[in-house]
Amino acid sequence: MAERLGFSSVSFARLTLDNNRKAPAEKRAIIRNVSFSVKVGEIFIIAGPSGxxxxxxxxxxNRLLVPTDGTVRLDGLDISELEVTALRRRIGLVQQTPALFPGTVLENVLYGPRLSRPDRGRATPKERELVLRSITLAGLAESFLDRNTDQLSEGEMQRVAIARVLANQPEVLLLDEPTASLDPTSTLTIEKHVRMLKEREQIAILFVTHDVEQAKRIxxxxxxxxxxxxxxxxxLPKLFTEIRNDTTRAFVSGEL
Ligand SMILES: Nc1ncnc2c1ncn2[C@@H]1O[C@H](COP(=O)(O)OP(=O)(O)OP(=O)(O)O)[C@@H](O)[C@H]1O
Ligand SMILES: [Mg+2]
Structure with missing residues (x-):
């Protein structure tokens, strides 16, 4: 399998201000020397406690932040060399709390594809087809197209948020705790569709979770x-079943 997304020695530090706000105080490391790569056709988990x-x-x-050191690569190219809007279509982020605007599912999912073709008005048959494909991949039926987002359950909203990113036909999908606020049934539904997505599409999926059982399942x-x-x-699941490391053992038993 080919590497799609690569992190090489990535660090990220925030400059903190001292109390009188004149001079910068120490740099606070948030990420230190992280390296890994995600391949096409796999679900790669980032697990870890809160914070x-x-x-x-x-x-x-996807360049909402820029590393202090190291590089992030997409298909071997440093992402800092790529145009940022194009990059964000190729590497789609579904945020921890889904942000939908008032309006129909169709309008929400068309938002991304229409950024580059600012023709307003009714969706064309081709656009409708793209949206239908995206919501189907995210696990929603066609009947959702014309429903208002303020009438949806949280699990349905999360699937719309995923469909919205999929409408850009990304090469990498970044999912930030997509089921953290959902009940067990909605959680399993989303997991099933993420798994199907990996089988059907040429995509690399980076999935953040603090849930050991979910990491093992998916x-x-x-x-x-x-x-x-x-x-x-x-x-996985070996990482969390055949434990070789005390910190991992502490994480798995909920002690971190
Ligand atoms: N905008 C910010 N300014 C300053 N510090 C921040 C900011 N965002 C995050 N941090 C700090 O960076 C660290 C990592 O935060 P991050 O949101 O990446 O954690 P996380 O693993 O996603 O946590 P959670 O599971 O709660 O979502 C935390 O200590 C957090 O307080
Ligand atoms: Mg988080």
Missing amino acids: SGKSTLLRLA GDRGILLVSGQVVDEGP
Whole structure:
């Protein structure tokens, strides 16, 4: 399998201001020396406790943040060399809290594809087909197209948020705890569709979760991130079943 997304020695530090706000104080490391790569056709898990830097890693992958050191590559090219809007279509991020605007599912999902073709008005048959394909991949039936987003359940909204990113036909899908606020049934539905997506599309999926059981169910490989550093890595579910590392053991038993 070919490497699609690569992190090489990536670090990210925030400058903190001292109290009188004149001079910058120390740099605070949020991510330290992280390296891994995600291949086409796999679900790669970033697991770790709250505050370990999982969302920060995803933001670094589509340039919402810029690394202090190291490089992030897409198909071998440093992403800092790519035009940023094109990059964000190729590497799509589904945020931890889905942001939908008032209006129909169709309008929400068409938002991305229409950014580059600012023709307003009714969706063309071709656009409708693209949206239908995207919502189907995300696990929603055609009847959702004309429904208003404010009438949807949280699980349905999360699937619309995923469809919205899929409408850009990304090469990499970044999912930030997509089921964190969902009930067990909606969680399993989303997991099923993410798995189907990986089988049907030429896509690399980076999936953030703090849930060990979810990582075992859905992941092909993964890393455990603690305080911004990779403390363990390997194929799943083995990473969390044949434990070789005390920090991993502590994470799995909920002690971190
Ligand atoms: N905008 C910000 N300014 C300053 N510090 C931040 C900012 N965003 C995040 N951080 C800090 O960076 C660290 C990593 O945050 P991040 O959101 O990546 O964690 P996370 O692993 O996604 O946590 P969670 O599981 O709670 O979503 C945390 O200590 C957090 O407080
Ligand atoms: Mg987060």
